[in-house]
Structures are given as structure tokens and as C-alpha cells.
Amino acid sequence: KRISKMSKLSAGLLDLILEQRRQSDQQPIVQILGSKIMSNNHIRAIVFDGQTICQHCIFISSEIDQQYSDGKLQKFTIIRLKQYSLSSIPKKDNIPVILVQQIDILRNGNEINRRLKPNESIDTEIVTESNEPVGSDIRNETTDHQSDQPSNRKQNKNNNNNNIRPENITPINVLTPFFNAWTICGLCIHKSQIRCFASNQHAGRLFTFDLCDDSGEIHIVCFNDECDRFFNLIDEKQMYFIGRGMIKMANKRFTSINNDYEITLTKSSFVRPVCNDQNQDQIEIPKMRYKFVELSSIVDIPANTMIDVIGVIRLVYDMKTLLSKKTSRQMSKRDIIIIDKSMVQVRLTLWDYNAENFQGQPDQIIALKGVIVNDYRGKILSTRDTTHILIEPDLPEKDLLKLWYQSIVEQNDLSINFKCLSSDQSENRNDNFNKKRYIASITSIVVGEVLKFQTNATIIGFNSIKYHMYKSCASSTNQCLKKVLENEDGTYQCLKCNEKSINFQWRMIIQLFLADCSGSFYVTIFNNQIEQILKKSVSELATLIQTDENQYLKILNQIIFRQFSFNIYSRNDYYNGEMRLRNTVIQMNELKSKKHSSNLLQLIQTMIN
Structure with missing residues (x-):
């Protein structure tokens, strides 16, 4: 319903917000004194609460952008800040910035045409679905907060940290290195294993995970102490609150996530499962975003490009063990063949953890996010640590692919010649x-x-x-397929490789x-x-x-x-x-x-x- 009453600007409340002393349920009434569109297409406004002027109030939602385009946020307009968070600009002496996600327009600026005086009352109205008063005078509330004892303020701060309110969550797509005070909430869509690294400057260990919400996705890295601190806490398909991390430009060599920035967790960072929060029922689980590429178009994609693909598993080969020529490290490898509606089949190579734990079977649908295009005797696909693999995903593309494949099976037409993009082994x-x-x-x-x-x-x-069937050479260096001889001591001798091993490989x-x-x-x-x-x-x-x-x-x-x-x-x-x-x-x-x-x-x- 439409409610109309006399209201005042929330004098002093901007100071509480900028000094991080406000309570989570405060929604200040302010007046816009000026605005402009920034280079990143966000709107920056100068707002006034009857006492304090904030020159860095940034609107970051598409709904507010539309209101601005419609001319509803002109100079002298009275608004209520319903959902917002506080950040700062490090390169400008940490100037505090109010990031606004949602507002109510209480009075159009054309009807006022002047800056309000302190303590001046004005008639405001808004359409609301609740029976609660709207546009109320918040001066008394502000006075109460300023008179709180230090012990009470400390207790309120602790309560706010334990239970994060949904309106205080920052969307992932607005994170930049200029943000300091932020909290994101998202679904873990991929978690890597712990791996060690070494360079000329330092060595250590790390693991990474990817988080997504309804606005976007981001890559998160944990080094050394943070690696030990958060590894057992993070699980795929779980929701987490994350805050106080360092935001920097993303290294695209190690991530396929569609975001220019990534987060590195530090000593002051926190990670909290949503399931432990009292407000978990108010948070919806987001879905992962894919940009699927047809297999037939891979032939035109440059090598080392990361893409997303979905297809039907046609063949799953046995896992092999290889020895890396560069690092002399033993590696696990598994090849699978996938097909799609473009009538193309591609060889996909899984490595290490993905190869050892692959559970897919022929005729199942597989979706891959962040798989690498390689050029080795033609175009093939290869996974890496950050590749997300999903069998029988809950996606509309899966349903369409399933219907296509079932039609082939029902027509008993699996003998169709699918075009091969690689020339390795029998395909050449x-x-x-x-x-x-x-x-x-x-x-x-x-x-x-x-x-x-x-x-x-x-x-x-x-x-x-x-x-x-016969026992063949299990050599990991030259992939010899010759038959081996069994020695009296239980080992197997390959005459071609002239090697002796306790292992062999069945071939048919x-x-x-x-x-x-x-x-x-x-x-x-x-x-x-x-x-x-x-x-x-x-x-x-x-x-x-x-x-x-x-x-x-x-x-x-x-x-x-x-x-x-x-x-x-x-x-x-x-x-x-x-x-x-x-x-x-x-x-x-x-x-x-x-x-x-x-x-x-x-x-x-x-x-x-």
C-alpha cells in the first residue's frame, strides 16, 4: 500500500556508517546533492543526511541504474538506503565508500528543488507491502546509538560477525581491488588438491577453490598457513561466507573462471559455512554458469585456450601411469572419447586426481568447465587442476543431449561415423x-x-x-604394448624394452x-x-x-x-x-x-x- 508521512533526514547516521559503528538494521534517509556516471558505468552520488555529506556513495545494482536512466534520481531527490555495505579506496588514503544495492525513492527532486535544512520535516510517501511505518524519523534512533556504552557496542559487533545478514553480502561481480570491507556468499563449485610449488624466490604449498553466486564467479587461492587452515573446511557443493581477503588481478594461466580478479586469503580472512548461520534459510543456492562450445568448433580454437564442453561419453579407457620428462614425477592418465550433436568425437585426457577418481561410464553425459584445447596430432582436450567435471549435470543442455543420444540408440544407429579431430592411435x-x-x-x-x-x-x-588376452609391457616411458615373459621370481620381462617389472597390463x-x-x-x-x-x-x-x-x-x-x-x-x-x-x-x-x-x-x- 502507499504510505505518506512527515519524515526527516537521518542526521548523524552517515557518520556512524562511515566509522563502522552502525547497527545492521539502520536504513538512513538521505538527500542526493549530485551524481554522475563513472568509467565503470556505476553511478556515484553525493548524499546528505542533514548533518554530514558523503561524496562517495556508489550505486551498484541494475535496478538503480534503470531508475537513474528514467530520471528518478535527479538532484535533491530524497531516498532511503535499504541495502548497502562499506568499502574503501586504498589508492586514495582508504577513503570510505558506501556501496548501495537497493534504495527506496521517497520524494522526487523536482518537487523540492533545494537542499533541506537540518531537522527540516518533509512529506514523503512510498509503495510498500508491509504494515510497518516507512520514511520514519531516525534521529531518535541515531541518538540512542550514540549514547550506547562501549561494552554494548562491542557486544553488538560480535553479534553481527556471528550472523551475517543477507543484505550485507557483497555480490561477486562488483568486487575490485578497491574493496576492503566486503563479505561474499557463494557455492563452492570446484576444489583442487594441495600441491607444492617452488621458484627462485620462495617455495610452499597451496590449494584453490572457485566460488559462485547469482552475479558471477571468482577464483580463490590459499597459500601455506591458510592452505592448512582452510583445506579441510572447504567442500564442493557447499555454501560459504568469505571476507577480508586480498583482491588482485587474476592469473589466467591457472584459472578458467570468468572474472578479471581473484582472491588470496590472508591471516585476517574468515571462511564460514552458511549451514552454521542463523540466516541460512534466506540464502538461495546459486547455479554454476557454463559457456558450452560445440565439439565441431574446437578445430578452429587456438591451442591452450580454456573452454566449456558437454557431451556423451562414448568410451572410457583404462588408467595409465606415466613418468613426466620435465619433472620425473609419476603421473596418472586416462583417456575418454566424447561425442555431441555436431557429429564429432574428441579425445579427452584426464590427469592425476581426475584420472584416478573418474566415475563416468559410457552413455553418460559429462560437462566440463575449464578444459584445455591442445594441438597434438590434431585437436584434443585435456584437464588441469582447476577443471570442473560433472557427470549427469542438472542442466537443460543435458536433457537436450540425452534426447538426441536416445534417438540414436532407439534407431540402433550407433555405427554413425563421427568425425575425429585427432589422428592419434587408431583415429589416423x-x-x-x-x-x-x-x-x-x-x-x-x-x-x-x-x-x-x-x-x-x-x-x-x-x-x-x-x-x-595377454600380459603386455607396463612400461610408462615408451608405452610398449609387446607381450611379456613371466620369470621364475614373479617379475615380467619385456624383450623389446629389455626391462624387468613386477607389473603388467592386460591387453586383448x-x-x-x-x-x-x-x-x-x-x-x-x-x-x-x-x-x-x-x-x-x-x-x-x-x-x-x-x-x-x-x-x-x-x-x-x-x-x-x-x-x-x-x-x-x-x-x-x-x-x-x-x-x-x-x-x-x-x-x-x-x-x-x-x-x-x-x-x-x-x-x-x-x-x-
Whole structure:
């Protein structure tokens, strides 16, 4: 309802605010004596409370900006400061600044056209939903605060620190190095592990975490003592109050957060879980912001660029252990293949903690924030410590991607050739397979030459399962895949690397018996193709072979009498003094009846013409 009454300016209350002696529920009535738009598009106003003039009152909300554009904040306008906080400008002798997020306009300046005198009453009105008096005289309240005993003021200050009021929270998007007195509240969307660092000047340890609210997001760094102090307190998907940190320009080499500034916590900083605060019910949980890029556009993105992507997990490879050439540090690595609606598949490499703790499975949706584009034999993606990984995220993009992928599954059309952006491993050997051949035409091949071709055939059998897996070299330096020999002392010897190790790596190799209308022959498939057609990882299949052969055979029998399109290269090799034809599958996709029939009709039409 609209309330009208006689009110006065809140004489003396600006002094209490600027000297940080005010209570949290005070809402001063002031008069605007002048205003201008600053270089950062915020509005700076000179305000007067009947006794004190503050020349640094800055409006930082879009709602107030609109009111200013509509001409409602002209000179001599009477306003109430409903939500505000105090900061300072370090480069200008720490001049105090009042940052205002919300106001009430009590009287337009055109109706006054002069500066009010001290203690002068004026008729004010405002539309409100409550029955509380609006525009009341705050002089008596101010007098009461000034007469408080020091012990009472100290007690009030402690109470304010224990319970942070929502109106005193500073939005993340307005933080700058000019802020000193601020408190932010946000959701922890990512937390790194503790890592050590060393430079010519100093060494130490650190961890980082990212915080977001409804206005934006920011990167926060904790060094040494603060690292030990806050690491166990911070958890992902929890809300925190944070204050008294040092704001500086963000180092974009170590963060993907969309903010020009970052926070470094110091000895005077505080971090408080929202769940321990009495006002937690008044604080809404914000959602993380993404700027997703289609996988097809990665080819045009420069290397070392941070992006956000979302896709469907197609394959998950086993974790490997490598030795860093630069630091000689042992590293964990895991590759996964993701696809999206742009019909592109990309190899994503997870490192260390992300590789060791990855729980994603094929056919699940994965969202990544702050993943790096690398250029190694084509474009690939790579995670870093600050990359945020979410499986089955609660996002509208996930729902759309899920519907698209389900439509492919329902049409049984997973054999679609997704474009590969990298040429590593099997992805670089799919060229020059355009020529189609029947099996019976693969007869004489000159020794040393390789014949590449494509054929459509039916799987009618496979070799004995006791030959389906072997122990291979687990070398982390040259990624050797050769078979190892088991020594009497329980170690494994690789003849190629000439290395002895207590570890080995399971690898799979299956001989498939194929047939078409012209004949039949055996082909060899390895890890990648086996994982693709059986929809299981090599480690899972190896476990089944050793523990439950019947279940393994049941999985294998699912591909019997199914037709596939095979990309094969064949060559003649000498083996134990005999010439043998070896046929190796590079890629295989299941044939779909409708699509295959259309291709045959097109072929017939071409022959007729």
C-alpha cells in the first residue's frame, strides 16, 4: 500500500556508517546533492543526511541504474538506503565508500528543488507491502546509538560477525581491488588438491577453490598457513561466507573462471559455512554458469585456450601411469572419447586426481568447465587442476543431449561415423579405405605392401577365448604394448624394452571369422575395437575371462551373425618361416538394414547409368 508521512533526514547516521559503528538494521534517509556516471558505468552520488555529506556513495545494482536512466534520481531527490555495505579506496588514503544495492525513492527532486535544512520535516510517501511505518524519523534512533556504552557496542559487533545478514553480502561481480570491507556468499563449485610449488624466490604449498553466486564467479587461492587452515573446511557443493581477503588481478594461466580478479586469503580472512548461520534459510543456492562450445568448433580454437564442453561419453579407457620428462614425477592418465550433436568425437585426457577418481561410464553425459584445447596430432582436450567435471549435470543442455543420444540408440544407429579431430592411435588410419572389396578378391598381395579396403561382412565366429588376452609391457616411458615373459621370481620381462617389472597390463586380441557372399577369412581386432563393439572396458572383460567365462561368452555371442562394415588393411608376413596373410581391422561399424538397402539401390542405379 502507499504510505505518506512527515519524515526527516537521518542526521548523524552517515557518520556512524562511515566509522563502522552502525547497527545492521539502520536504513538512513538521505538527500542526493549530485551524481554522475563513472568509467565503470556505476553511478556515484553525493548524499546528505542533514548533518554530514558523503561524496562517495556508489550505486551498484541494475535496478538503480534503470531508475537513474528514467530520471528518478535527479538532484535533491530524497531516498532511503535499504541495502548497502562499506568499502574503501586504498589508492586514495582508504577513503570510505558506501556501496548501495537497493534504495527506496521517497520524494522526487523536482518537487523540492533545494537542499533541506537540518531537522527540516518533509512529506514523503512510498509503495510498500508491509504494515510497518516507512520514511520514519531516525534521529531518535541515531541518538540512542550514540549514547550506547562501549561494552554494548562491542557486544553488538560480535553479534553481527556471528550472523551475517543477507543484505550485507557483497555480490561477486562488483568486487575490485578497491574493496576492503566486503563479505561474499557463494557455492563452492570446484576444489583442487594441495600441491607444492617452488621458484627462485620462495617455495610452499597451496590449494584453490572457485566460488559462485547469482552475479558471477571468482577464483580463490590459499597459500601455506591458510592452505592448512582452510583445506579441510572447504567442500564442493557447499555454501560459504568469505571476507577480508586480498583482491588482485587474476592469473589466467591457472584459472578458467570468468572474472578479471581473484582472491588470496590472508591471516585476517574468515571462511564460514552458511549451514552454521542463523540466516541460512534466506540464502538461495546459486547455479554454476557454463559457456558450452560445440565439439565441431574446437578445430578452429587456438591451442591452450580454456573452454566449456558437454557431451556423451562414448568410451572410457583404462588408467595409465606415466613418468613426466620435465619433472620425473609419476603421473596418472586416462583417456575418454566424447561425442555431441555436431557429429564429432574428441579425445579427452584426464590427469592425476581426475584420472584416478573418474566415475563416468559410457552413455553418460559429462560437462566440463575449464578444459584445455591442445594441438597434438590434431585437436584434443585435456584437464588441469582447476577443471570442473560433472557427470549427469542438472542442466537443460543435458536433457537436450540425452534426447538426441536416445534417438540414436532407439534407431540402433550407433555405427554413425563421427568425425575425429585427432589422428592419434587408431583415429589416423581410416584414410584411403574408400575402395570396397569382396572377401574372395583378397588374394595376392606383394610382400611388404599393404592393401587397404572396406568390406561388408557378417561375424560368424571367433577363436578360442584362451587366446583372447595377454600380459603386455607396463612400461610408462615408451608405452610398449609387446607381450611379456613371466620369470621364475614373479617379475615380467619385456624383450623389446629389455626391462624387468613386477607389473603388467592386460591387453586383448580376438580373431573374428567373417563371411560375405563370396567367401570368408579371419581378421584381428584389438583393444579399441573390442571395447567399441562389446561396450565393456578391457579390464572388465579380462576380469570376466578369469572369473566367469560363461558370462564372457554370453557377451561375445551377442555379436554373432551381425553385419558390420569393416575398414581393413592386409599384408603378407613371414611367420615361423611361412608366408601368412594378416588382416587387421582399423574400424568397424554395424550395418543398418535401411541405410544399407539405400546404398545398394544407389549402387544399382549407378551401374545402370
